[in-house]
Every structure is written in structure tokens, then in C-alpha cells.
Amino acid sequence: xxxxIFFILDEYADWEGxxxxxxxxxxxxxxxxxxxxxxxxxxxxxxKTLVDYQVxxxxxxxxxxxxxxxxxxxxxxxxLRNLIAERLTNKKSVAAICGAVDYLAxxxxxxxxxxxxxxxxxWKNYTKYVNKDDFEQKQVVxxxxxxxxxxxxxxxxxxxxxxxxxxxxxxxxxKDVDLYKLGFYKYCSKYGNPFK
Numbered sequence: 092x093x094x095x096i097f098f099i100l101d102e103y104a105d106w107e108g109x110x111x112x113x114x115x116x117x118x119x120x121x122x123x124x125x126x127x128x129x130x131x132x133x134x135x136x137x138x139k140t141l142v143d144y145q146v147x148x149x150x151x152x153x154x155x156x157x158x159x160x161x162x163x164x165x166x167x168x169x170x171l172r173n174l175i176a177e178r179l180t181n182k183k184s185v186a187a188i189c190g191a192v193d194y195l196a197x198x199x200x201x202x203x204x205x206x207x208x209x210x211x212x213x214w215k216n217y218t219k220y221v222n223k224d225d226f227e228q229k230q231v232v233x234x235x236x237x238x239x240x241x242x243x244x245x246x247x248x249x250x251x252x253x254x255x256x257x258x259x260x261x262x263x264x265x266k267d268v269d270l271y272k273l274g275f276y277k278y279c280s281k282y283g284n285p286f287k
Contacts, residue, residue: 094122095155096144098171098191101129102162104242105136107188110249110271111157114258121154128168135161146170151177155256160189160242172198179204182236186252189242196220205234209241246272 116123126144192208199219211226230244233251240248250268
């Protein structure tokens with residue numbers, strides 16, 4: 092079974108991983124787990140989450156590492172930084188959204204990747220952020236084994252991560268995300284009723 096780890100911190104953005112995790116978790120070939128730097132975290136929306144793993148317990152054989160944004164990514168954590176660096180270097184799938192992309196920029200982890208984020212000016216004092224020309228003003232950017240997105244792009248993020256990991260056909264992924272992007276009635280007009 093394939094495993095996706097969603098890394099969350101206190102004040103994580105509830106909405107940023109919900110579409111992606113629900114798609115993965117409803118598939119019999121995937122297992123979704125959570126990880127953090129402490130045993131329990133609370134989301135921006137007030138949901139308390141007992142996490143499955145501490146960062147030190149995340150094994151190298153996971154199939155996808157998802158870094159969910161929020162208000163606490165100013166952390167310093169060498170284990171997390173090393174985990175992400177190892178995955179990126181070894182072409183293992185990583186996805187980051189919102190404040191998690193800020194963490195990547197601050198720690199020099201966007202080097203050699205096209206990327207996006209909330210706003211590049213937020214990174215002007217990050218000495219390890221050395222590839223400013225690779226920033227793209229888009230909702231989401233997928234480059235090699237990395238997907239980055241700003242905090243207003245949970246659906247676009249979901250679509251590109253699912254495509255990166257070859258979750259299903261591009262056509263099916265587009266349809267699955269369109270259900271939420273278009274809404275039920277417009278979706279039915281375009282594709283037909285998905286529940287019949």
C-alpha cells in the first residue's frame with residue numbers, strides 16, 4: 092500500500108489538504124497519515140489533531156510528503172529540513188502549500204525548482220533563497236517531484252499533486268477536481284450526474 096504523510100503544525104490551514112487527503116484516503120491503494128513536531132496540533136479552524144508520527148519517525152519509503160501551510164512555518168527544525176532535502180534530491184514526491192512554501196524558500200529547498208508561493212517579496216531576507224527567477228506568478232507550479240501552491244489554491248494543488256503521483260488518468264483527475272471547482276449542478280451539465 093502507498094503511504095502519504097501530511098505534515099501539519101499548530102494553526103495549520105484546515106482547507107489546504109482536505110481535498111487531497113480525501114481523494115487519497117478513499118482509494119484502497121493509499122493510506123493517509125499525519126505527522127508533526129509534537130503529538131497534538133490545533134488547526135486554524137480549531138480542530139485538534141492527534142498526529143500519527145513525529146518527524147523523526149517518518150521513513151524514507153513513504154510515497155508522498157505533503158506540507159500543509161498555516162501560521163507556524165517560521166519554525167527551525169533540522170530533522171524536517173533534512174527529510175525534505177533528502178526527498179527532493181532523490182526525486183521523491185513532495186508537495187507544499189502556503190506557509191510551507193515559505194519554509195522551503197527560507198531553507199534553500201526551492202533551488203533548481205520552478206515554484207510559486209504566497210508572495211515572493213516575503214522571502215526577500217532569506218539568504219538561502221537563491222533562484223528568484225524560477226518563481227512563477229501562478230496558483231500552483233509542478234516541477235519534477237515538487238508541487239508548490241499559494242494558500243488560495245487547494246483545488247489546483249490537489250489536481251497537480253494527484254497528477255504528479257499518477258493517481259489516475261489526467262482526465263479522471265480533472266473530472267474529480269471539477270466536481271468541487273464547478274459545483275454539483277455545473278458539473279452535471281458538463282459531465283453528467285456522478286452519483287447515478
